[in-house]
Each structure stands twice: as C-alpha cells, then as structure tokens.
Amino acid sequence: MTGDIPAEITVALGRLEVGDAAGAFDDLRAVLAREPENADVLHALARTAHQVGRYDAAVAYAGKAVRFSSTTDRASAALHVTLGLSLLALGHAEPARAALHVATLAAPDEASPRLALAQALEALGRMDEAMETLRDVIRMRPAEAGFRLVYGRLLERWGKGDAALMAYEDAVTLAVAGDVVTRQHKAELLRRLGRAEEAEQTFAEVRERLPDDPAALANHGAALFDVGRMGEAAEALEASAIASPNSAETQTNLGLVRMACGDLSGADAAFLRASALRPDDPLIALNRGTLLGELGDRDAARGLFASVITARPDGRDAARAWFNLGTLDLAEGRFRDGWRNFEARLAFMPPLPGTELSRWDGRPQAGRVLLTAEQGLGDFIQFLRFVPATLERAPVHLQAPPTMIALLERGVSAPNWARSRESGRLTISADAHDGEASSAHASVLSLPFLLDAGRPPPFLPYLGTGWKDGRNCSVMKIGVCSAGNSSYRFDRRRSIGWEELADLLAIGNVEWRSLQPGACPPNVVPLPEGDMAQTAAIVGELDLVITVDTAIAHLAGAMGKPVWLLNRYGGDWRWAAGSWAKDESGEQRNLWYPSLRMFQQVEPALPERAWRTPVRAVADALRAELRLRGARD
Template structure:
C-alpha cells in the first residue's frame, strides 16, 4: 500500500471489492478493485488484488499488467510475484513465469505455496528432476496434502517411474475436484482375484477410459469375472473389449459383484512399470455400420482424418486450424474432418470446408468414429481422446502435442509405449505452431509418394 492513507472513496471501493471476493462475486470484485486502483493509482494492493480477480475471470493479459503496476508503485512483494508468475504460466510465457516465481521464492524461501507454484512451473519447463525434488520436499513437509501428493505422482510418471507414480496416482481419490464416488461393498486392493466378480468404476474422461480399458483382459486373465462401468457414449464401443462379462452404464444399478475398483487404479493394482505397459493392440474394434460408408474420390491415395481442437481446460489442447493448411497441399490425400463441438465451425470460417470433407455430422458416438477410423489410412489429431481411440484400434495416428503436454506423452520421444501405431509431433516452443506442422507435412508427402 502507498505511504499515504487512501482516499475514503477508494477505501470504500476496496472494502466492498474484498467482500465481493470472499462471496465469489467476481464481477463486483473486479469493478471495486478497478475503481480503487483508478482513484489511487499509487496503491499497490489495489492493483495486486485487481490482478487476482482478472486472472480468476480468465483475463490473464490484463492480470499480468495489473501485477506489474503493483510492483511498479509498491515494494517488491513475493505474493504479487508468485501470482504474476501463475498468470504468465497461464499465458504460456514460461521463461517470464520462471523468473517471477524464482524471485518470489528468493524473497520468501519458507513459504511453501510459492515453492509449490515454482515446482508446477518447472514441470511445464520440462525441468522434471528439479520439479520432482521440490515436490518431494513439499510432500514430506505436508504429507496429507492431496494436491501436493498428486503433483508428486505426476512428476514420477513424467520421469517414467511408473511403479511409484501409479501408487501416488491413487491420491486423485482425495482431490476435492476429482473424488472417486463411494461405492458399497469391499474395494479390490490387488490380491488374488480368482473366482471373484469385480466391478470396474468409470471415473474420469473419455480418453482415460480408452487408455485404461486395456487392463480388463489382464484382470480377466488372472481369474476375475469383470463387469465394466462406462460412460453411455462409449458403451457400444466397449462391447468389443475382450473378456468383459457385462457392461453397465455409469450411474445405473450394477449387477451383483464381489468387490470393486476404479478403472484408473488398475495400472497400480496390476503392477505396471514403464517397460511392462500392456500394449496388445488393437484391444478395441469398431462395430459394423453398414449405412456409414465412405466413398473415395477419384485419385485418392491416402484418406486422412483430422481433429484440431480438444479441451481448453485445464490446459488448451487445440491448434489453430489455419496453421494446418501446409498439410493440405497434395490433392492425392483426402482429408476428412472428425472434429466435433463448437470448433467444427472453424472449417467454414477459414474456408477450408472446400478442402476438407466434413464427416462429423455422421458421428453420433465413439462407435461411429471408430468405424470411420477403420476406413482411414491415417488420423491426425491434437485431441487426446481421439488419439487414445485411434491407438486402441491400432490405427496409424499422428498426434500434435502442445509444448506442455500430459505425462502419458512425456517430453522427448517421437513414439508412445502405450500405442505402437502412434507418432508424436511436438511444439519446440509454446508459441511455435509451424515447426511440428512442417515436420508432419514432410512426412505426409513421403507417405503419399509411397502410396503412389
């Protein structure tokens, strides 16, 4: 705060904004802190608090500017620096974020919150050894903190220590944002399952279910009768999974069973290590769709499915469609859009609807998409649920990865131990959308020439 006492009008606006923040009325908080900062431009706390609200509202560029104002007019403050580092991280400005976070930790080395924020940033910077060491120190200090234990597990998974990482992955159950719902009866803990009926509970997203469904045949091979709960959108597809005794839609009453386990706990319960990932591919197949036919145009040498947008939270898994135009230069390759959701409209807004055939209107389920994939020569995607589906089907799939990607893909390899038919193309920098597409275009040209 500035040396002088703020004017009463500014103080009143600040107090009202602080109350609105506590009550989660973010629009009112934004308005109040903005008024206080306007009336008292030398009041660093008004700028810093406005930055916090703006970031909460997803306005990260404005948040960074507010934090910079706070640091300009006030003393160097560790909390403001750490908060600014978080906003810079949200924007993908990782080097600037690292500078802010390291300075915050230097100013307040005993504050575990600032160290935690730095550790998360270091993970994004692919400095996994340093990030893991910092997470381990924090976990030892606060061993019951589920968020820290969860991020420590992710650090282990990034580093390929799957036995330790998947054990720590169980902390997800205690996360407030991702609780595994309670279920009556005993939970299976990995002992001999012979002769028992085990209910596997759906718990996470589509991609996780597709990835971990591979464990169902392994559990059955140990003598269990497996009942698989799944999201309704995937039920028809999962009916092709080997050794499933019964399928049940998520939330529906399950059949009689002896015990249960979350599906995503199977890598831990079955002792997965990095070099023992079960990868018997394919483990899913598409059901017949006699009315869903793809008629190749004259001269087609390669049929390619294309998906350019996935989830935007907690991290953006999308690619600007216009940046993918280098892939479309050879008419011997026919591109089919498999893009669902609002971003399907990108085809029309960019004019690429004239170059890419839109298959999405015919796709009403994962089973439909799987059927189309089995008639394509290649799938190119940034959406990871599509990547998991193509990989589980054993289809050739190229995955575009943003600079900050998930533990499943690590940071260096061009292939995936989870899916032998998968090729990975990575951003060398968070702002570089051209290099991996250029690499992909060159590979695509070679593939078309081979087919020709």
Template sequence: MTASQSTSTTDGEALTRAENAIQAGNPKQALDILGPLPPSDAVHLAKGRAFFRSAQYAQAAIELEAASKPFGGHAITALIEEAASLRRRADLLLLIKECRRLSPQDTRLLDAYGTILMHMGRFDEADVAFRESLQRRPNDKNTLNLLVMNLTEQGRFDEALSIMDDLRRQHPEDWKIGCNTAAILNNIGRLEESANVYRETIPLAPYEPALRLNHSIAMLKSGRMAQGWTEHEWRFGVPGHTNLPKDTLLPNISPTLNLQGKRVLVTQEEGLGDTLMYLRYIPALARTGAVVHIWGSSTLADLCRRVEGVAVVQHGGEAPAFDYHCPFISLPRAFSATPDAMGAPVPYLTADPGKASQWKKSLKADRKLRVGLVWAGGARPENTGAQMVDRQRSMPLAALALLADVEGVTFYSLQKDDAALQCLDFPAPLVDFMPQCLDMDDTAALVSCLDLIISVDTSMVHLAGALGKPVIMMDRFNNCWRWLHEREDSPWYPQMRIVRQTRFREWSDVVTRVKVLLEDAVQAQ
C-alpha cells in the same frame, strides 16, 4: 439448547436454503431468505453471490466489501470459479470495477482482477495488474505466485523460475513454493532438476496430497511407472476424485488376491481420454475371475461393452453393489507388478461392425489417403484448469493450411464442439460427417475406415490409437506426462508418431514436419 444456539441453528438452516436457491438459479428467492438474517461474513458473501447472479453488480460489491476480512483474499475470489461455471467471467470485471470504486486502495482487488484477466487469456493486462499490486505490497507471496502463473502461461519460464528461486530462498519452509517450482521444471522437461526440488520439498509436507500428486506426475513423465502409479494414489486426498470408500479400493493384483466371482466396479474419474487409455486393463482384470462392472460415460458405453471381459456397463444412476471399486486411473497401479503392466496390446477397442460397414460403403469411392483431422480439444470454459490447458494444446484450423498442399489426400474432419465451425477455414475440401456421429461409438466406426489420424492431444488420439490406427499427434511444448519426454513414439500406442512443439505455443514448425510425414504416408499408400 440455549436461545443463541437455537438462533444459530435457524440461521444455518436459512443459509443452506439460500445456497440451494442460488444453485437452482433463483437468486431472488435467496435474497428473500437472507434478508432477515443478522449480518455476518457468510450472509454478506451469500448476498453478494445472489446479487451477482442477478447482474446487480453495485449491490453485490457492497456485500462483498462487507464480507472481506482485512487479511487474506478478497471475498470476490469466492466468485471466480462460480462465474467460470456460469460462463460469466467477463461479468466479474464489471463487479471488480464496482468493488474498486468502493475500495480503490485494496491491493487484493488487483490480484483478483489480474487472475480473471489471466483466465481470459489477457496476459499482458494481467501482468500490469500483478506488478501494480507488487508495487504496493512488495514481495507478497500470493501475488508473486500469481505473476509466476501468468508468466508460465506466456512461456516466460526463465522469468518465472527466477522469481520462484527467490521465493524458495526467502521461505525455505513453504512446501507450496517448492511444489510449484518443481511442477514448472517438470512441465518444460527439466526432469532431473524437478526431481531434486521434490526431494527437498516432500520432507516439508510428506502427507500433503497435492504435493505428492504433483510428484507422481513428474515420476510418470520420467518413465518411473511403477513408483509413479503408487504415488498417484495420493490424488484421493484432493477433492474431486472419488466418493467411494477407500477401504474397498482394489488392491494390487497378486497371486494371493482372490477375485474369483468378485464384482469390481470400474469408474470413470477424469476425461474421456483417460478412460479410453485405461480400458486396456479390463481384459486382464476379467482374467482374474472378477465380474467387471463399468460405471462411466454414456458416450463411451457402447465401446465399453465390446471390450473383452466386460460384464456390465452402466452410465448414470446410483452406485451398484460391489466388492471392490477401482477408478480407471488406478488400474495401472493395480497391475504394475504383473505381466499385464501395460495392459492389453493394441487394438483393444473394436468398432461396431454394422456401423463400420455403412461407413465403408459411403467412403468406397474415395481412393485417396483418407486422413482425419482434429485441431482443437474441448474448450470447457466452465472449468478454468481445463480451459487453460486447452489453450495450449489446441490451434485454429487455419494453422494447418500447409497440409492442404499435399496431393493424394482426402481430409475428413473429426472435430467436435465449437471448433468444428472453422471447417471453412481450411483451403482444401474438408469432409465433415461429425454431425452424424452422436457418440464415441459412432466416431470409432468412422475412424476405423480412415487411413491416418492427425490430431492435437485430445481423446481422439486415444480412440484412434486403441483401434490400432496410425496417428500423428501434434503435441504442445509442455506436454502431458503420458507422452514422456523427448519421445517421438509412445509405449501406449505403437502406431503413434509424436510431433512436439520446439517453442511454446508455436505450431508452424510442427505443421511443417507433419506435412513431410503426410507426404511420406501418401507415397507409402
């Protein structure tokens, strides 16, 4: 080994130790480690991150400016998701101010500034930043894509698509532009147009996982389930899905596949709603003779244990021994060519009998229609994608005030997290037992004693639907694929009624229609 190689190895080890110190919340230690290292982009970036974590924004700006290449994004973009995970997006605006003081003509800082404003929901200000950037760099693809994203966040879909059409004409070889165009079309229900764009775009990058994953979502939304589930497996090429070996992924269930006595590890992959939805496939998996071992969330553990066919439920710890593994979201693909393509019929979840009995006693005196309310999902500000979706699917409780006029109803809050603090904003009495519900099993017991659930698109609709409860789901304009298109019912939950926005981010007409359905439910009681 040469002296230069030895130094490089030592520097790399020091950078790793500094990264570990940053992740452990010890930026001072990181700076001590980084101090003796020779200048490089990696060292400057690490110092910038450490100074940011220490709230030393002027010093952080100096390091990030030193790390920024003349082409590509500014080094500050490397901090955007990190700041979100720390719930410090607003602090990035202070850092950008310092960076712009050092490099006032750097348009990349305008793009970063607009991106952060967009993530914070300050869309008008973000629009100004992106358009100023475009004045300096007309037709820049990256900035135009950011502007399009900001327009779609405001429901200005025609403007966004007009820009994307221009970009496709100018850059017909760029699969990302076609993918983004098709995704917007799919989101707003222009499914055939979306499918046509995907057909033109996929040949440009047939092995690109992000493109194929987006295509799968469009296929599922249009009801092409068997093809969509197969295409959905491309998600394994995108970071953040499973670290388990692909060669032991559960194959499609077929007469020639012998699972007798084989241990199948079923793993949680995304949100609680997905797990609740796909638990319906566990009884069919067990009927193959497989030993079903679920490795998932602690809040769902007790519910999972009562699902027919479950042998073991684990949360936390290390991966156990298994013959095959299968993320919950791959179960529909595995069963797509079998009589169990839609899984077990509802109800496939059951409430704990003892807990449910206690709630029945508590609610025995309530002779009115018992209605559970959920008006917001989990905000998850530390996850940019989840937060942006939640802004669209959630509403303030005050938006449901019209429901309080319906007589013969007792309203029960099923709301968790910060949104539960809005309970006093409802003009009718709102019973709140949620502080007593420590996990989904407790909540399921309470839900089992209610007559109707009215909820936005959260895990609650899956829980109530899987328990066989009537559900009115208040859905966003650009709805999730699983609720299909222009459907008021759901093949997943027969007792669900979907009331969807007719205008982006506008809930008033939804609440008016829900009120009529609620009045009908009172009359039918």
C-alpha cells in the same frame, strides 16, 4: 470529583484511535487514580485493553466497572458488550454469552449487543440461535447492508454457501454504489462454490471501482485465469505485480498464467520471485517443480517435491508432491514406483462415485467391483486396457462417460470383453449405481497399481473392429483435431488454431475431415454431432489421424490407426521417453499406442512460434507419404 472526566476520557480514547495506546493508558490511569470507582473510566480502560489485545486486563477493568455502574441503559449495554467480547476472546464463551445477553436486555433496540451475542452463540455451537439473533438485527435495521454481510459470513462459516450467497446479494443491493467489501465477499464465495463465470464478473465490478488497486487487479486476474481468459488474466496480474511487486500470491498466479500461455521462462521468473518472497510456501514449490519438469529439469523438480514432503509430510501438499513425483517416475519409465505415487492424487482430487464402498485392493473376489471414470476422456480410453485383467479377478460394473457407452457396448475388441458382457460379469453404465450392487470401488486410473502391472502390457488394438484400410486409394483420408477442451487451463499450449495449419491443409490429394466440434476451414469436412462411437466410425474410415494431445489421439491409438501427435514442449508423461521402446525392427514405438508417431515442439517458446517446427515436420512427412503412395500406384 475534579476535572471534566468525560472530556478526559474522550481525549484518551482519541489517542487510542490514532494508535497511541500507551498514551491512552497513561491518561486513563491518571484519571482512575483520582476516581478509582468511576465506571466510565474503568470501561474506557477496558476498551483500551481490549483493542490492544490485553483481554485479561479488559475483563478485570470491565468487571470492576460493572460493580460500580448504576445505569441500566445503553451505557450499561456497551459495558457488557466490552466485557462479553473480552471474555469471548479468552475462550470463555458461556460467561461471554451471559454478559452479552444482559447487554441486549439493557438496550433492546440496539444492534451491536445482538451482533456480539451472535458471536458467542456461534462459539458455543448454538447455530440456530446465532442465526436467529442476526435475523433479529436485520429486522431491526433492514436497510443496513453491513448486517446482511455479517449474516452471510456466519452462514458461510457453517457451510451454508447458497444461503450465504443470497445474503451477500442482498447486501450488494443495499450497499452504496462504490461499495467493494460486499462485492469482494460475494466474489470470493462464488469462486469457492465453483461458479467461476459469476465470480469473474463480480471481481470485475470490484476492479471497476478500484482500478489501480493491486489486490483488486490480482483477484480479477486470478478469476480470469479460472475461466480461461489467459491474455486478460496476464494483463491484470502484470499490472498488479508492477503496483505491488512483493506479493507472493500475485507472482505465483502470474507464473501460472505465463505457464498456461506458453511463456515458460517468464513463468519461472515469476515463481522464483514468489519463492524469494515466501521461501517456505509449499504451493510455490509445487508449481515451480511442475514447471521444471515441463522444462526437462526433472532432478530439480524432484528436489522441490521432496522438500515439500519433508516440510509437510501429511496433508494435501504432500499428496500433491507424491503425485507429481509419480508423474516424473512414469515419464522416466519407472512404472511400479510411478503407479504407487500416482495414487496420491486420490487424497486431493474430488471424491469419485462409490467412495462409500470399501476400496478394492486388487485381490480376487466374488463381489462386484465398481470401476469409475476419472479425469479426461483420453485418460479413460488409455486405462481401459486394464479392465480385462480386472475381470479375471472380479465381476465389474464400469461407470463410463455417457459419450463412451455405445462404443463400449459394441466397439471393444479386448480379450474376454464380449464373453464377460454376455455372462453379466461386466456391466456398463453412465450411472455408478445401476444394476447389481457393488461391494468395492476403484478408479480406472488406479488399475495399474492395483494389478501390479509395471510397464504397459503388449499392445493389441482394443477399440473398434473391421475398420477400412484405405492405403491403396489414390486420395488419402485424414482426420484432424487441432484443439482440445478449451476449459482445460493449459489448453492454449496444447491446441493449435486452424490458421496455423493452413499450409498443411493446402496439401493436395487429401480428403480432410475435422475430428473436433465447431467450425473448420472450407476444405475440411465438419464433424457431425454424435458420441464417441460415431467418431470412432469416422476414424475407422481414415488413413491417418493428425491430432494434438486430446482424446482423439487415444481413440485412434487404441484402434491401432496411424496417428501423428502434435505435442507441446514438455508434454504429458505418457508421451515422454519412458513410454517408448524399440520394436523388433529397431524402430522406437510408443508402449501405449505403437501406431503413434510424435512431432514435438523443440523449444519452450510461445505457442505461435513453438508450433512452427512440428507443423512443418508433419507437412513434410505427409508429402513424403503421398509420394510413396504415388510410387506404389
């Protein structure tokens, strides 16, 4: 033997560490030419081959090293780890497991052979053994945060999210104060588990430790978006985009935040930048198409949605594109096409109760059909009008939001509703599985498609009976709802602060009532606590409802009450041109709620500016109405 072989191996592996794989190979092959049966040199070559992804060569070198090795200690364990991991990379899980088992026997007090063995066991689907092997590692090194992190990642991959979170929390406790890796994994898992508030707090901890890091800023910005803190989200994402302008994901999230804040032109700029960085990304195309639809460029939106369907005809992206096309169809009054495409939402929405049952196909049947609520309360109220037609075809169990139960039981005036309730053909509950078993299921929002409904049927008020008509009173009673559910990510665009309605609320000869929970101005009567039946009773005493696009608009409209809708720019498909038609007098009426009058934002500006015109128009219209009342009196 010539030369200092251990030193030469150290030099070669040093080259590998700095990225000079070719130099490492040359040095080690030169040593191997002198010492062709040296197990240490062969192992070093195997390690080098493995690190650069030449797993077949790594297995060949490691196999020779095993033949020539005479040790049974840690050196042998390390050699078998290299052999096992290389076999595993080639897909040979069982031979890999065998090699790694030998490694654990050679070094029973070492963690690395067991960590590698757990990987092989996982690849073989032997989950219990893999988890127990990692628990052995944790028992051997209870103070090591990294091992708990590895254990948590295994649990997460196998769908054990809650257990994985406990492992991550232990890892965070054990980690050094400046650690970000364990916190990052914990935050990402919390986000996937739907625990948005906790995820935001953990992403904030990562950002605190890496205040200028673009990824930390972007992740925290996305988490702030999830919890509805749009201003802070925009600030974080803007900072990330400046630090790392070529991140398509950051630009996409920035576009979504700007869109939620009402900065539609800024949102389009971000989406265009994201698209330039990643032109084939379907999510970017879907988001920009949605924005263009809001901006009124429906042809361009259709083109983007069609491109997603062409590129990826199957899967969730295509389903979202078909759904978005459906909303465009509905907005333009192509109802049959719209209802068909609207059904694509079922492929990506969370599963509804009753999905273990067969889906109802709309045909008459003797078995009971479970109809389930879906999406918002306003959607449920709007689509209730299709339940009587469903009752003509099948008995129904209507699963409804708890706040609607009392109103549905005693406040519905739709055809055949009371008769069906009395006969038991219609049952109502918040529980999908109450009462007689159902044989099929459908979402209430699917009824127009299943009933082949086309455009909405002629309107008759279907919620509430015998409400007061106060048009002959000298003081108008007006209910106001200025805000929707703040958890809705685009609520900032559809809601209005009470302060922005100050001029409207200063108009005299009006008794103002709030139709939303929470604090209100001193001259507005607060909404008492209660369900929708109690809210409907209040609405029934009013002369007029003024509201943004919330369930209150649907409630008042379904009752046939005069309702003035303050609608954001773009707005929802049900308020678009396709849902309006002239009545016998030549007046444009909404097909869903003929008593509704719309006051629309006229420009895609930030909310504080965009609301000025429609709010001023409502105030002018109210003064005109009060003058007419005064003239009649």
